[in-house]
Amino acid sequence: MPKQPPIIIKANGDRVRFDRSSLLTSLVRSGAPQELANSVTDKVSSDIVNGKTTTHDIYTTAYGLLKTMKYHPIAARYSLKKAIMELGPTGFPFEQFIGEILKRQGYDVKVGVIVEGHCVPHEVDVVATKDDTHVFVEAKFHNQPGIHTDVKVPLYIHSRFLDIQKNLTKNGDTHTTHVPWIVTNTHFTTSAIDYGTCMGMTLIGWRYPESGGIETMIEEAGLHPVTCLSSLTQKEKNLLLAKNIVLCRNLVETPSLLESVGLSTTKIGIVQKEAKLVCSL
Structure with missing residues (x-):
């Protein structure tokens, strides 16, 4: 019977089997040549202590190896998730960061905007327009690993959006499409995804959607x-x-x-x- 991979501890406390292929893929995605990725993965794997090593330990070891071997740009790309968390603690730089990404995609952008609703005014993190599309973005920032964006966030954001949309319609806004977005630097819970999808919201998170989450937007645009x-x-x-x-x-x-x-x-x-x-x- 093949030997089982060791147990490691995730940031949220869950205990799972170490997935060598996941680390290897992450290194290659960061620009590491296959030989380098294999070498780092071998070293990291050999240092894992069953039931004690954390995902943070694994990241720290891999990042340190890349820096020691003078692969600084690869180390920088590999550290992307941690680097985004370092935009805190207030979250405002994250809002600006999302705004810059949208600007590079051709949107006209305003950050930290008070938008009138039908009932009450609302503070919207990022308001972006392009052609006939009007986007209202909630930039949900977490500066600690292991925290997921749960269903309460899309529930609130969708309710806020409906109030804003009703006021825009009443006042004859000329954009034909109004869309609520939630962009987060962590994962969404399953219920958050289910609700957001059901309500026609755009959700962008870490590795979500599968076609390309926030990390893909950043890497493809070099932002x-x-x-x-x-x-x-x-x-x-x-x-x-x-x-x-x-x-x-x-x-x-x-x-x-x-x-x-x-x-x-x-x-x-x-x-x-x-x-x-x-x-x-």
């Missing part, structure tokens, strides 16, 4: 957050976020942004080199 760059210290990342600078691409396109937080010419060159590789520019 990685500055928090994924290993060449920046945490203090430097926080200074950039405080200035509403959230995209690696911004650092490549406008070098003066790095000067504005006090980086030396040498350090700017190092950061820009990594940012270009991470964003495939």
Whole structure:
């Protein structure tokens, strides 16, 4: 009988069998050549202690190996989920981040907007328009792993949307399509997906939908957050976020942004080199 994979502990406390193929796929998706991905996966697998090793331990080991072997851009892409969580703790940089992604997709975007409803005004994280489409986005941010976005979120957002939509219709809004979106950096619960789908909402989360979640939107567009760059210290990342600078691409396109937080010419060159590789520019 084949030997069973060891038990590992997930961020939410669940105990599951270690899935070697999942780690391997994650590394390859981050840009690691197959040989490198196999090597890192072998090392991580050999360090797992049955029933004690956590998913965080696995991530930390794999990330550390990539950095040690000087594969910094791959390490940066591999750390994407953690990097998005580092946009906190308030969640406002995440709203800006989602706004920037939508801008790159051709939307006109406003972040943190008070929108009048039929009954009461509502604060909407991101309002985006393109052609005849009017999108109202709830950017649901979590800065801790293991937390899922449950059904209470689409229940509330759909109710809010109906109030907004009724007011828009009453006042003769010219957009033919109004759509409520929920974008989160974590997973949705099954009931949240079922309700959102039933009500015609657009849900975008980590690895959801299967055709491409938030990680796919980021990777395909090369819109990685500055928090994924290993060449920046945490203090430097926080200074950039405080200035509403959230995209690696911004650092490549406008070098003066790095000067504005006090980086030396040498350090700017190092950061820009990594940012270009991470964003495939």
